[in-house]
Amino acid sequence: MTSIIPASSKGLGNDKNASPDNGQIANTSKISERIRARFVAGGVSFLANDNISEYIQPGELQELEVEVADRVRELLQSLLIDIHNDHNTEETAERVARMYLNEVFKGRYQKQPKITSFPNVKQLDEIYTVGPITIRSACSHHFVPIMGNCWIGIKPGTRVIGLSKFARVADWVFSRPHIQEEAVMILADEIERLCEPQGLGIIVKAEHYCMKLRGVMEPQCTMVNSVVRGVFRHDSSLKQEFFELVRQQEAMLAT
Numbered sequence: 001m002t003s004i005i006p007a008s009s010k011g012l013g014n015d016k017n018a019s020p021d022n023g024q025i026a027n028t029s030k031i032s033e034r035i036r037a038r039f040v041a042g043g044v045s046f047l048a049n050d051n052i053s054e055y056i057q058p059g060e061l062q063e064l065e066v067e068v069a070d071r072v073r074e075l076l077q078s079l080l081i082d083i084h085n086d087h088n089t090e091e092t093a094e095r096v097a098r099m100y101l102n103e104v105f106k107g108r109y110q111k112q113p114k115i116t117s118f119p120n121v122k123q124l125d126e127i128y129t130v131g132p133i134t135i136r137s138a139c140s141h142h143f144v145p146i147m148g149n150c151w152i153g154i155k156p157g158t159r160v161i162g163l164s165k166f167a168r169v170a171d172w173v174f175s176r177p178h179i180q181e182e183a184v185m186i187l188a189d190e191i192e193r194l195c196e197p198q199g200l201g202i203i204v205k206a207e208h209y210c211m212k213l214r215g216v217m218e219p220q221c222t223m224v225n226s227v228v229r230g231v232f233r234h235d236s237s238l239k240q241e242f243f244e245l246v247r248q249q250e251a252m253l254a255t
C-alpha cells in the first residue's frame with residue numbers, strides 16, 4: 001500500500017528531472033502527477049472547488065486513494081503519532097483517504113449526478129422554494145466542516161427538474177473544499193444550466209467550524225449569504241416574495 005516513487009514536494013517538473021534517462025515517466029510517476037500533467041497540458045483549472053472528474057480515467061481514483069493514504073500516513077508521522085503501535089490510528093491514513101475522495105470531497109472527483117430536465121409543458125411560472133437542504137462542506141482554508149442549510153427558489157423557465165434533484169446537485173457542489181461565497185455562485189451556475197429558470201434565488205446559512213473549533217472560537221456565529229439571478233435580480237417584488245417564502249418555510253420548522 002505504499003508508493004514506489006519517493007515523495008516529491010514539487011510536482012511534475014521535479015519528477016521529470018528525477019528520471020531523465022527513460023521514456024517511462026508516465027508509468028512510473030505518481031498518479032496525481034500523471035493527472036496533473038493533463039490539467040497543465042489542457043490549461044484546465046483544478047482549484048479546490050473545481051470538479052475534475054472529466055480528467056480522471058477509470059481505475060485512477062483507486063490509485064489516487066493509495067497515494068493519498070501514503071501522504072496522510074506521512075502527515076501522521078510528522079505529527080509524531082506512533083501509528084505502528086497505536087491501534088486507534090493504525091488505519092487512519094486509509095480512512096482519511098477514502099473519506100476525502102469518496103465522501104467529503106466527492107464533488108471534485110465524481111461526475112454530476114444524472115439529472116433529467118423536462119419541458120415546462122404547463123408553462124408554470126409561479127415561484128416555488130425548496131428547503132432546507134442540508135449542506136456539508138469543508139473550508140478551503142482549514143479543511144474543517146462547514147455545516148448548514150440551503151434554500152433554493154425558482155421561477156420556472158422553459159425546463160423543469162424534480163424537487164429532489166436540487167438536493168442532489170447541492171450535495172455534489174458542496175462536497176468540495178469551499179468558501180461559502182463561491183459555493184453559492186457555483187450552485188447557482190449549475191442550477192441555471194440544468195433548468196434555465198426565469199428567476200433563481202439561493203440562500204445558504206452555515207456554521208463554520210474554523211470559527212467554532214479554532215481561531216476566534218465563536219460557537220454561535222453563522223454566515224448567511226444569498227444570490228439572486230434573472231427576474232429575481234431585476235424585480236424587487238419577486239425577490240421579496242422569494243425571501244418571504246423562505247421565511248415561511250423556516251417558521252414552519254420552528255413550530
Ligand SMILES: [Zn+2]
Pocket residue numbers: 139140141142143144210211
Ligand atoms: Zn477555515
